[in-house]
Amino acid sequence: MSAPEIRVTLPDGSERRLPAGSTGADLAKAIGPGLAKAALAVRLDGQVWDLSRPLPDGMKVALLTDKDAQALDVLRHSSAHVLATAVRQLFPHARIGFGPPIEDGFYYDFEVPTPFTPEDLARIEAKMREVVQADYPFVREEVGREEAKRRFADDPLKLERIGDLGPDEVISVYTDGPFVDLCRGPHVPSTGRIKHFKLLHAAGAYWRGDERRQMLQRIYGTAWFSKEDLEAYLRRLEEAKKRDHRLLGKQLDLFSIQEDVGPGLVFWHPKGAMLQFQLRRFIEDTILERGYQLVYTPHVTREQLFLRSGHLPLYAENQFPAIGAGEGEGEDVRYRVKPMNCPMHILIYASQQRSYRDLPVRLAEVANVYRNERSGTLHGMLRVRGLTMDDAHIFLREDQIEDEIFQLLDLVDLVMARTFGLAYRLDLATRPAKKLGSDATWDTAERALERALQRRGITYRVDQGGGAFYGPKIDVKFNDAIGREWQGATIQLDYELPERFQLEYAGADNRPHRPVMIHRAIYGTLERFCGFLIEHFAGAFPLWLSPEQVRVLPISDDQLGAARGVESQLRAAGVRAHLDERSETLNYRIRDAEMQKVPYMAVVGQREAEAGTVAVRVRGAGKKQEIVSLAQFVDRLQAEIRTRALAPLA
RNA sequence: GCUGACGUAGCUCAACUGGUAGAGCAGCGGUUUUGUAAACCGCAGGUUAAGGGUUCGAGUCCCUUCGUCAGCUCCA
Numbered sequence: 001m002s003a004p005e006i007r008v009t010l011p012d013g014s015e016r017r018l019p020a021g022s023t024g025a026d027l028a029k030a031i032g033p034g035l036a037k038a039a040l041a042v043r044l045d046g047q048v049w050d051l052s053r054p055l056p057d058g059m060k061v062a063l064l065t066d067k068d069a070q071a072l073d074v075l076r077h078s079s080a081h082v083l084a085t086a087v088r089q090l091f092p093h094a095r096i097g098f099g100p101p102i103e104d105g106f107y108y109d110f111e112v113p114t115p116f117t118p119e120d121l122a123r124i125e126a127k128m129r130e131v132v133q134a135d136y137p138f139v140r141e142e143v144g145r146e147e148a149k150r151r152f153a154d155d156p157l158k159l160e161r162i163g164d165l166g167p168d169e170v171i172s173v174y175t176d177g178p179f180v181d182l183c184r185g186p187h188v189p190s191t192g193r194i195k196h197f198k199l200l201h202a203a204g205a206y207w208r209g210d211e212r213r214q215m216l217q218r219i220y221g222t223a224w225f226s227k228e229d230l231e232a233y234l235r236r237l238e239e240a241k242k243r244d245h246r247l248l249g250k251q252l253d254l255f256s257i258q259e260d261v262g263p264g265l266v267f268w269h270p271k272g273a274m275l276q277f278q279l280r281r282f283i284e285d286t287i288l289e290r291g292y293q294l295v296y297t298p299h300v301t302r303e304q305l306f307l308r309s310g311h312l313p314l315y316a317e318n319q320f321p322a323i324g325a326g327e328g329e330g331e332d333v334r335y336r337v338k339p340m341n342c343p344m345h346i347l348i349y350a351s352q353q354r355s356y357r358d359l360p361v362r363l364a365e366v367a368n369v370y371r372n373e374r375s376g377t378l379h380g381m382l383r384v385r386g387l388t389m390d391d392a393h394i395f396l397r398e399d400q401i402e403d404e405i406f407q408l409l410d411l412v413d414l415v416m417a418r419t420f421g422l423a424y425r426l427d428l429a430t431r432p433a434k435k436l437g438s439d440a441t442w443d444t445a446e447r448a449l450e451r452a453l454q455r456r457g458i459t460y461r462v463d464q465g466g467g468a469f470y471g472p473k474i475d476v477k478f479n480d481a482i483g484r485e486w487q488g489a490t491i492q493l494d495y496e497l498p499e500r501f502q503l504e505y506a507g508a509d510n511r512p513h514r515p516v517m518i519h520r521a522i523y524g525t526l527e528r529f530c531g532f533l534i535e536h537f538a539g540a541f542p543l544w545l546s547p548e549q550v551r552v553l554p555i556s557d558d559q560l561g562a563a564r565g566v567e568s569q570l571r572a573a574g575v576r577a578h579l580d581e582r583s584e585t586l587n588y589r590i591r592d593a594e595m596q597k598v599p600y601m602a603v604v605g606q607r608e609a610e611a612g613t614v615a616v617r618v619r620g621a622g623k624k625q626e627i628v629s630l631a632q633f634v635d636r637l638q639a640e641i642r643t644r645a646l647a648p649l650a
Numbered sequence: 651g652c653u654g655a656c657g658u659a660g661c662u663c664a665a666c667u668g669g670u671a672g673a674g675c676a677g678c679g680g681u682u683u684u685g686u687a688a689a690c691c692g693c694a695g696g697u698u699a700a701g702g703g704u705u706c707g708a709g710u711c712c713c714u715u716c717g718u719c720a721g722c723u724c725c726a
Contacts, residue, residue: 107721115654203721204653211723215653218721246719250661259699259717318725369726374651375717377724387726475726487726524726556683583683591687605685615685623686 006057024051025189028063038065040188041074048074050140050186066225076101078138078176078187079194079223080108085136085179086127087219090120095157096181097207097216103483104233105222109205111157115217116202124219125199135192136177140185143173148182157207158182196230197223243481245534246380252539252596254530254547255381264378264385266527271547274576275533276388276526278545280366282644283390283415283522290411292362292392297344299368303334309343310436310500312336314469318371339371342494342519345393346501349515354505359515360400364392366526381531382486388526394518395503398444401516405452405474405491408520412476412489413456415522421646422536424488426458427475429466436470436496445493446472470496476524481535488524488532493517540597540619543648544641550577551593552614555586555605562609566602566630573634575641577602594619599648602633618648 005017008027018027024042028035028051042049043062048070055061064071080099087094087110097109110116116124143151145162148171152158161182165171174183176191188194198221205218224230241247249255254272257265268276284294303322306312311319318339325333338344345363354361369387377383396404409426416422428449431442449472453460460474467473476489494517497503504512523529533541543549550570554563563579570577578598580589586603593601602614603625614633616626628636640649 118655201720202654205722206652209723211652215722217653220721257718263717371725374724376651376653376722379719383725389726490726521726528726553686555685558683585682585684585689586686587684588688589684589686594687601686603686607685617686625686 006055008055008057008059008061011060011062018055020057021054023054024049024061024063027055027061031063035063035065039063040065040071040193041186043068043070048186050138051189052138052140072225073101074186074188075194075225076106076223077185078191079197079221080106081138081174081176081179081181081183081187082128082131082191082194082197083108083124083199083219083221084110084181085131085176085191086124088179089127089131090123095155097157099181105200105220107218107220109207109216109218111207111214111216115204116219121199121202121219128197128199131177132191132194134177135190137190138185138187139175140187141173141175143171145171148173151180152182194223196225196227197221198230198234237482240481240483243535243538244380245382245481245531248534248539249381249531252534254534257380257384262385263375264373264383266381266384266386272530274547275530275541275545279523279526279530280390282419284364284366286411286414287362287364287392290362290407291360292364295345295348295363295365297341297348297365297367298338299370300335300337301344303336305343305347306336306338308500309346309497310470311340311343315339318373320370320372337370339369341365341367341369341389341391342393342497342517343501345391346497346503346517349393349395350501350503354395354515356397356505356507356513359505360394360396360404362392362394364390366390381527381534382480384525384527386527389521390523390526391519391521394520395498395505395515396518397505397513398516401445401448401493401518402452402455404518405449405493406455408491408518409452409456409458409474411522412491416476416489419644420533420536422478425477426453426460427463427466427477428453428460429463429468429473429475431467431472432465432469434469435467441495442472445495449474449491449493468492468494470494478532480532486528486532488529489522490520490524492519494519541599542644542646543599543637544644546597546599547576548578548596548598549575549637549641550600550602551589551596551598552577552579553586553589553593553601553603554579554581555603557583559604559606559609563604566604566614569630570602570634570637573638575634575637590617600637 004020006020006022008016008018010016016027016030018030024039028039039051041064042051043064044059048064077100080101084096084099091112095111097111099108100106148162149159151173152162162171172183172185174181174185174187200220200222202217202219204215207213207216222233224233252271253269254275255269256267257263258267300323303312320337322334322336348363349361367389369389371385371387373383373385394404416424430446471493473490473492475487477485478488479485498514498517503515505515507513552563552567554560560581567577567579582589590601597619599619601617603617604614608614613627613629616628616633636649
């Protein structure tokens, strides 16, 4: 029994009465013809529905148009269906996987005997335009389980999905023209609404994200409400490519990765090495102020150590194979290059008796470790095999955990936000399925992390099951130029290793107690962080980080002497200055300094040479120059370096 | 690791369907001595990633290996 009328509340609070059975489209029509044309979907209490579905009584309803972000997701989801429609027409035997909207676009997975070629993509895109032209309505139907199975009898992928649906779940099917898909929806009213889209690329993707299962072919595309948005997005992709640290690393001669040595192994060229040196110096100075102690430990160890720590065999996949012992040593002695520093730092902790009064003991090491990452995962400096971690292990009492985590979160903020001006996200990663230790321990650990996060009053996401096998962690996430997400800083709580190594401290009760450990890295690794900074600053580093801070440019050889004086005085003042005495035109040398993103140019012509001044040109500021005395210039540079200013001081 | 694409001078890229590997920039040598984003002339630079095969002939076609890129999977 349905009421003869339904009532809905609009976002402005007003109420509307409609005949029972009215749809979102009817509501839009009732409000006005403009809205009827613009409406794409309807939102009921946060849930988005198709316009064609009858509205329930007494709901809050909002019509979505191209102004709503949620509508954009609907558009992209519908675009995925248009893609599948086109693929099915060109490849009738293609089986259909998933086709969701994603950030900036959509994809659809297909099982086809041969992967799509770029030419196929062009054909598919052309076919998609025909589907759009045909303006097929998206028709929603609810079907029973058996009916659903019958309809998709020829597609094992769909059948598998149907089988996975819960008994109470409504099974809906969407049809646009010749294409029928099992789909939760919602969709735009018809394919004609999709106008501004482009297929980007195709690549393999495992069915259901499981590498043990077959590989499907995924086609990625992007879709927008307006031509301008689409073009802006494509431009944004182009711009992002210019910030790519792999490109800038070459252009600015920061680093290289060489085939002769191996993938994922970074050569830090002099300019890149200066970046690393500054970053290292900054973090080491900072943590020394905060009660850390620096240590250095060996790069290889008897394999035994990693057996005891539990890394072998658990982490063996990511470790390089064992190295045989040298002549004269027992044949059973095998060595491993270290993938982590924790066991090393633990041995230092365990090398003497510790009192409860000594805790926390904070051992830090900017250390090189080696991990045999899978070849396909390597990516410039962001994913490498030789990692330089700014690692530390903190040994503490359980009652100290919350405070220590609190302080660590502050350290993260100091480095990320207050020093580099970076926006960052925090994830609280909780217990995974495969874990060590009792649930009670995990409860305590997770709660300690939570409390510290809340005490800092920062928002964070919960990454359910994303913790390490030995404990929960807080991870810092950021995006690279191309939008991929990476992990930076990490703070991990560990009850397991102290147990395995039988660590102890003497308590106030004069009895042995077991400490807890925190593994933490602030940059994460210098490779990844540096790569990220290159992209973040697009190579135009703040002064304190810039490998070359000032380029001194004499206008002609007559000023060479004066320019040499400027260079040496700057260097004496702790500024990384470099004299460009090539017999090229001034314009040429300015252009070169600009392209190398040197923050300051100090031009020395006859006037400056006589007056003891320099003509300062600021990176990126064009012709605007300032004549200052060398002393003033030095003061300004030193202040800017000392404060680690992100932009030139006025 | 998996799927696909790709690999030509230090860098960016040419070389029609197999027919003598080229250009710009960078480098080097000269000339030029410059006032705010590329002076001019010349020279040199390559076992076409490596190895094998097909062919009268391979940068181009086939195979193997290595590497790069995109995505998946996995992780700082």
